[in-house]
Amino acid sequence: MDPVIIVGAGPVGLALSLALAAQAVPSVVLDEGTGKDEYRPARTAVLRPDTAAFVERLGGAAAVRDEGARWDGWRSMRRKQLVRHIAFAGVENARDSEVRPSGDVRGGEAWRGVRGEEAAPLDDMAGGGPGGGPGGEDGPVSPLHLPQHALTRALRAAIASLPARDLVQVVTDSRLDALEQDASGVTAHTRGPGSTWWRGSYLVGCDGARSTVRKLLGIRFPGRTAVERHAVAMLRTELPWPGEGVLHRQPPWRGGGDEVTARPLPDGGWRLDWLLPPRGELVTPDALVWRIRETLTGWCDDTPVYELIDTGVYTLHHRLARRWRVDRAFLAGDAAHLLGALGTQGLDEGLRDAENLAWKLALTWHQGQGPSDALLDSYQAERRTAVAARLRAADQSLPVLRGGGGLRSYLRGGSRGHDALLTDGHVGRGPLGAPPSYPLSPLAPVEAEGHVAVGTAFGAPVADVQVTAPDGTAGRLRDRLGQGLLVVLVAPGTGVWDRRHWRTAGVMPRLAEAVEGLPLRGELLVTEAYPGAPAHTVLLVRPDGHLAAAFAGVRPVELHAAADAIRGGAVGEPTDPGDPCDDASDDEAQALRTEHRDEAAKVT
Known part of the structure; x- marks a missing residue:
């Protein structure tokens, strides 16, 4: 088949090309620029753990390791109130932990505390915990903050280092000006020094807010339009909270405005953001330097030595494209949505678009016609719904947080709700920040007899547990995503077994045979434990890391039916003439199921 045409060579377009290449799908990336990314330290991105892991899998580990900084915590402050230290995740036995003073900060005494469900007012502000915090269900992992140009540079380097160089072709100085579709593909025309026509199987517009596609x-x-407006400065200095993000509401000094945030970067770097009136006067360089000095003095009691690296002013808009798919053409990233108020992250969502679309395009590209139409339709159904929910949450919160009152009529907890809402988007929690789930996905398998509930809801991102492959290779679950289905057996005790034995013991041979017979490529993995999952549970994980189903024991027929639903195939009741229980009497069937459970017990 013809390659996939990707219009736009920003982080989303480059990430999509690498995700397709990982699944042996060629692509042509049309870049209207020169291929050299502008050095803008003040233009940074915040990636959640799931999108940071996605970037690492694509080959961007260098940017994550060398260019990015993870926050140790998030500090929320208000005028004339105690300074609050907010951890990203709960601490064991947090209810019994003390809250102690830790020094003075202008505007009030500083207090440090750990998250505890009964330790108000810290409890409703802390991140982490099952299903909602930055660490997800498997422990505390804070957001990653890095310059966007460093991310783009790392993705370009990953493309250059691909073993098969023809999998991704980046064409610079190529601006799209026409496209045509037919039953078998897409034809696109670009103007520039190499003006020409391009033929592709599919086309994805990752070309930003002013998308030509x-x-x-x-x-x-x-x-x-103009939902929020911010002045930004990137500088190097020392602040009282190394490694922590800072959100200060209504600071008491002149020029602080209604809100100022600071996020750490490597090598002593900080990005400072001041919330501005949506439509106000231009921010001059002198005015911005004055803001910097006033803010640093307010936090440090005296203006510390600082090095100003970069500045800027940016305006945030909230928009959502009506459609994300037209036949063989798709939209992703800023071409499909704009968001960013209250700490929500547009690039985060764009990378999730790429991860969601890549495996669906790859499966369709390799298998040709068939159930692919339902599979490709699910991209819009899942991703547009998730982003719309994010925008709706911001839309409902903005009048409460920026309108100057009326909070109690909207939220329980009075002023504490302000802190919770303002920090949700920044730390990756709740409707504004938590990774999206797809509970109503058209690819969701129908509920079957063998389904069992675990700590992750169906359609939600899986916990990043430690897993082992049958060949003995060990690693994190997220590291195995992106190239097919994952079938994970929860088998306590296997970590201490000699793998030469447990690969052929108990239910493993039967489960391996079931995985081999799936309608999609699948990989069998074993984990010692999974949150909320009893022993011998079998998890079915989509290529983008969302939980499709969980079964009590090995159930080949139901596993096959669920995999078929994931690829957009049949979603009816699972039946298989070859199932040994189908032609048996009720007593015989029960005996067979008992035998299967006994086999499962042998794993431990």
Whole structure:
């Protein structure tokens, strides 16, 4: 088949090309620029643990390791109130932990505390915990903060180092000006020094807020303009909270405005953001330097030595494209959505678009026609719904947080709700920040007899537990994503077994045979434990890391049916003439199921 045409060589377009290459799908990336990314330290991105892991799998580990900084905590402050230290995840026995003073900060005494469900007012502000915090269900992992140009540079380097160089072709100085679709592919025309026509199997517009692809497809892009406006400065200095993010509401000094945030970067770098009136006067260089000095003095009692690296002013808009798919053409990233108020992260969502779409395009590309239409339709159904929920949450919160009152009529907890809402998006929690789930996905398998509930809801991202492959290779679950289904057996005790024995013991041979017979490529893994999952549970994980199903024991028929649903195939009741229970009497069937459970017990 023809390659996939990707329009736009920003982080989302480059990430999509690498995700397709990992599944042996070639792509052509049309870059209207020169291929050299502008050095803008003040233009940074915050990646959640799931999207940071996605970047690492694509080959961007160097950017994550060398260019990014993870926050140790998030500090929320208000004028005339105690300074609050907010941990990213709960601490064992947190209810019994003390809250102690830890020094003075201008505007009030500083207090440090750990998260505890009964340790108000810290409890409703801390991140972490099952299903909602930055660490997800498997422990505390804070967001990653890095310059966007460093991310783009790392993705370009990953493309250059691909073993098969023809899998990704980046064409610079190529601006799209026409596209045509037919039953078998897409034809695109670019103008520039190498003006030409390109032929592709599919086309994805990752070309930003002013997307040419979206305009050529005639897709409306409604929403709100100038939702928030910020002045930004990137500088090197020492602040009282090394390694912590800072959110200060209504600081008492002049020029602080309604809100100022600070996020750490490597090598003593910080990004400071001041919330500005949506429509106000221009921020001059002198005015911005004055803001910097006033803010640093307010936090440090005296202006510390600092090095100003970069500045800027940016305006945030909230928009959502009406359609994300038109036949063989798709939208992703800023071409499909704009968001960013209250700490929500547009690039985060764009990378999730790429991860969601890549495996669906790859499966369709390799298998050709068939159930692929339902599979490709699910991209819009899942991703547009998730981003719409994020925008809706921000839309509902903005009047409460920026309107100057009325909080108690909207939220329980009075002023404490302000802190919770303001920090949700920054630390990756709740409707504003938590990784999305797809509980109503059209690819969701129908509920079967063997389904069992675990600590992760169906459609939600799986916990990043330690897993082992049958060949003995060990690693994290997230490291195995992206190239097919994952079938994970929860088998306590296997970590101490000689793998030469447990690979052929108990239910393993039967489960391996079931995985071999799936309609999609699958990989069998074993884990010692999974949150909320009893022993011998079998988890079915999608290529993008979302839990599709969990079964009590080895159930080949139901496992096959669930995999078929994931690829957009049949979603009816699972039946298989070859199932040994189908032609047996009730007593015989029960005896067979008992035998299977006995086999499962042998694993431990």
